[in-house]
Amino acid sequence: MRATLSPSFTSSKMKSMFVLICNIAEIYAQHYVNKKDKIIEIDFKDILARYTNDVIANTAFGIQVDSLTDRENEFYVMGRDSTNFSKPWRKFTIFIFQAFPSIAKLLGLKILPDKVNDFFLNLVQDTIRMREEQNIKRPDMLGLLMEARKGQGKEFQTEKIEEASFAAVKEHLEENYTKLDLTDFDIASQVFVFFFAGFETVSTAMCFMAHELAINADVQRRLIEEIDENKPASGAPSYEIIANMEYLDMVVSETLRKWPINIATDRVVTKPYTIDPELPSEQPLHLEPNQNVMIPIFAIRWDPQNYENPEKFDPERFSSENRKNIDPYIYIPFGVGPRNCIGSRFALLEMKAVFFYLLSYFEIVPVEKTNVPIKISKSNITLTSENGFPLGLKRRNQ
Numbered sequence: 463m464r465a466t467l468s469p470s471f472t473s474s475k476m477k478s479m480f481v482l483i484c485n486i487a488e489i490y491a492q493h494y495v496n497k498k499d500k501i502i503e504i505d506f507k508d509i510l511a512r513y514t515n516d517v518i519a520n521t522a523f524g525i526q527v528d529s530l531t532d533r534e535n536e537f538y539v540m541g542r543d544s545t546n547f548s549k550p551w552r553k554f555t556i557f558i559f560q561a562f563p564s565i566a567k568l569l570g571l572k573i574l575p576d577k578v579n580d581f582f583l584n585l586v587q588d589t590i591r592m593r594e595e596q597n598i599k600r601p602d603m604l605g606l607l608m609e610a611r612k613g614q615g616k617e618f619q620t621e622k623i624e625e626a627s628f629a630a631v632k633e634h635l636e637e638n639y640t641k642l643d644l645t646d647f648d649i650a651s652q653v654f655v656f657f658f659a660g661f662e663t664v665s666t667a668m669c670f671m672a673h674e675l676a677i678n679a680d681v682q683r684r685l686i687e688e689i690d691e692n693k694p695a696s697g698a699p700s701y702e703i704i705a706n707m708e709y710l711d712m713v714v715s716e717t718l719r720k721w722p723i724n725i726a727t728d729r730v731v732t733k734p735y736t737i738d739p740e741l742p743s744e745q746p747l748h749l750e751p752n753q754n755v756m757i758p759i760f761a762i763r764w765d766p767q768n769y770e771n772p773e774k775f776d777p778e779r780f781s782s783e784n785r786k787n788i789d790p791y792i793y794i795p796f797g798v799g800p801r802n803c804i805g806s807r808f809a810l811l812e813m814k815a816v817f818f819y820l821l822s823y824f825e826i827v828p829v830e831k832t833n834v835p836i837k838i839s840k841s842n843i844t845l846t847s848e849n850g851f852p853l854g855l856k857r858r859n860q
């Protein structure tokens with residue numbers, strides 16, 4: 463399945479999806495351009511969650527929603543519910559799935575309520591039926607999976623990926639593409655994986671970036687300069703323009719370094735292995751098959767042995783001179799190896815597009831309610847702030 467989904471994120475697919483993403487980013491920026499307030503105070507978590515929602519609806523499910531104006535549209539409400547990880551029962555079931563997967567299966571535990579499952583399944587089934595009847599082909603993830611079950615879509619497999627961001631992980635595309643025996647339910651589940659894996663992660667990462675820009679005025683100023691230098695005289699920026707903006711890439715890379723939304727990842731041991739001690743005080747660590755090994759991404763990033771002054775937001779760590787000194791196993795914003803994040807390129811473009819548009823018109827500024835330093839939520843299983851991300855948008859040149 464993974465080999466079949468990976469072509470969603472090759473350069474040509476990304477370029478088609480980038481056009482869809484830019485349209486949405488522009489709508490969001492324009493929405494605030496029309497407001498009269500000198501400083502527009504907003505919870506960035508709210509607007510960036512809506513933006514991420516609309517991007518996924520469009521590029522994964524192939525439907526258009528405008529969650530800024532139609533604030534309680536069903537797609538947004540269902541999506542918000544499915545990715546709310548602060549509910550105690552949900553946290554508990556996720557823990558059981560992770561720690562004791564066979565018990566979770568035996569008990570028939572479900573992470574999501576039936577009404578959410580049914581909503582997304584019906585939506586996908588209806589869209590598939592409509593596309594089949596009207597012979598519609600669209601460059602989104604649903605379209606790709608529909609092609610995969612007909613044994614089409616393999617041509618994307620051989621396409622080379624142009625790496626447009628330092629943080630993007632390597633993808634292995636050349637093997638194992640197969641015609642998949644997919645039911646509508648399988649397709650709905652896969653499209654939903656994109657929602658589940660890509661909603662909270664991207665929207666929260668963008669919130670942290672907005673917060674860092676607000677409190678690091680010099681970084682924001684330099685980024686705005688780069689945006690102004692690259693802004694086309696008319697129309698949307700091209701994929702290539704965004705991909706070649708070095709400082710934007712440095713700021714995004716540092717955001718993902720300082721604020722790893724997935725604070726840890728894990729692997730199951732498949733064969734016995736011993737980690738030898740490095741210090742005289744340490745013992746060898748024997749790993750046995752089926753044991754679960756946690757990789758503490760957050761702790762690795764905030765360890766001063768790995769990053770000098772780790773609490774400092776410093777995009778210079780990722781300048782072209784400095785990035786070659788970064789050990790990829792200490793950075794791992796999207797994990798590592800054959801089970802790394804499938805959506806890294808997509809996430810990076812989504813982040814870059816919205817900041818390109820917002821900072822074309824506004825500066826992001828701290829407001830009275832902005833927490834400095836951020837208070838990290840203790841009740842969420844992913845990294846986020848306790849009190850949202852209250853910040854201001856101030857029209858530039860005022």
Ligand code: HEM
Binds near residue numbers: 728798803805
């Ligand atoms: C800033 C945003 C994101 C971050 C920080 C992030 C981070 C991660 C990390 C750390 C992993 C675990 C990798 C490993 O253990 O090696 C992962 C897995 C995954 N991510 Fe992301 N992710 C992001 C956005 C997305 C998006 C937008 C999508 C889909 C469109 C996505 C889909 C997935 C999937 C499907 C997996 C599981 C891969 C597998 O098990 O084969 N992620 N992500």
